[in-house]
Amino acid sequence: DAGITQSPRHKVTETGTPVTLRCHQTENHRYMYWYRQDPGHGLRLIHYSYGVKDTDKGEVSDGYSVSRSKTEDFLLTLESATSSQTSVYFCAISGTENEQFFGPGTRLTVL
Amino acid sequence: GENVGLHLPTLSVQEGDNSIINCAYSNSASDYFIWYKQESGKGPQFIIDIRSNMDKRQGQRVTVLLNKTVKHLSLQIAATQPGDSAVYFCAENENYGQNFVFGPGTRLSVLP
Numbered sequence: 001d002a003g004i005t006q007s008p009r010h011k012v013t014e015t016g017t018p019v020t021l022r023c024h025q026t027e028n029h030r031y032m033y034w035y036r037q038d039p040g041h042g043l044r045l046i047h048y049s050y051g052v053k054d055t056d057k058g059e060v061s062d063g064y065s066v067s068r069s070k071t072e073d074f075l076l077t078l079e080s081a082t083s084s085q086t087s088v089y090f091c092a093i094s095g096t097e098n099e100q101f102f103g104p105g106t107r108l109t110v111l
Numbered sequence: 112g113e114n115v116g117l118h119l120p121t122l123s124v125q126e127g128d129n130s131i132i133n134c135a136y137s138n139s140a141s142d143y144f145i146w147y148k149q150e151s152g153k154g155p156q157f158i159i160d161i162r163s164n165m166d167k168r169q170g171q172r173v174t175v176l177l178n179k180t181v182k183h184l185s186l187q188i189a190a191t192q193p194g195d196s197a198v199y200f201c202a203e204n205e206n207y208g209q210n211f212v213f214g215p216g217t218r219l220s221v222l223p
Contacts, residue, residue, distance in 0.1 A: 004154075031209070033209070040215065041215060042200060042202075042212070042213030042214050042215045042216065043155070043200075043202075043211075043213040044213075045209075045210055045211070048209050050209070056209070058209075058210065059210065090154050090155070092154075098143055098145075098160070098204065099145065099157060099160060100145075100157070100211070101157065102147075102154035102155045102156070103154050104153060104154050105152075105153070105154050
C-alpha cells in the first residue's frame with residue numbers, strides 16, 4: 001500500500017463520542033487525503049492536506065476536522081460521532097497533484 | 112466485502128476472455144482519469160491513467176480508451192484471470208485539482 005498505514009483498522013464507538021483516525025506515510029509525499037466509502041457512492045473526499053498545517057475541505061467535510069503537524073501524519077477527527085458517519089475511511093497520498101495511493105482503510109461503526 | 116455497494120453493476124467473464132469495463136464521466140472539463148482496482152477488504156489500487164490529450168493508453172494486459180466526445184472511459188483487460196476479480200472504478204480530475212470524482216464502480220467476476 002505504498003508505505004501508508006491507517007490506525008485503527010476497525011473501531012466501534014457510540015454516538016456522541018470523539019474519534020480520531022490516523023494516517024501515517026513513509027513516502028514523504030506532500031499531499032494527503034481522507035475519503036469515505038459508502039454503499040451506492042463512490043469515494044468521497046472529506047479533507048485534504050497540501051503540506052504541514054495546510055488543509056482544505058472536500059465534498060463531505062461537515063462533522064469532520066483534520067490536522068497535519070508532520071509530513072508523515074494526517075489525522076481525521078470526528079468531534080462527536082453520529083450514525084451517519086459509519087463508513088469505511090481511506091487515506092491516500094500523492095507526490096504530485098494527480099496519482100493517488102491509498103491505505104488499507106479503517107472500518108468505523110457508530111452505534 | 113466492506114468496500115462495495117449492494118447494487119453495483121456486475122460483469123461476469125470466463126477466465127481467459129477479455130473484459131471491458133465502462134465508465135461515463137460527467138465533467139466535460141475533466142482532463143485526467145484513473146482506473147482503480149479494489150479487492151475485498153483492501154484499499155483501491157492504481158491500475159492505469161490517461162490524460163485528455165490521449166485517446167488510448169496501454170499497460171500490462173490493460174488498455175484504457177477515452178472518448179471525450181461522449182464522455183466515456185473504458186478499461187480493457189486482456190486474458191482475464193481469477194486474480195482480476197475485484198471492483199473497478201474510474202476517477203476524473205480537472206486541471207490538476209485535488210478533488211477527484213470517483214464513480215461507484217463495477218464488480219468484475221471471473222468464472223473458471
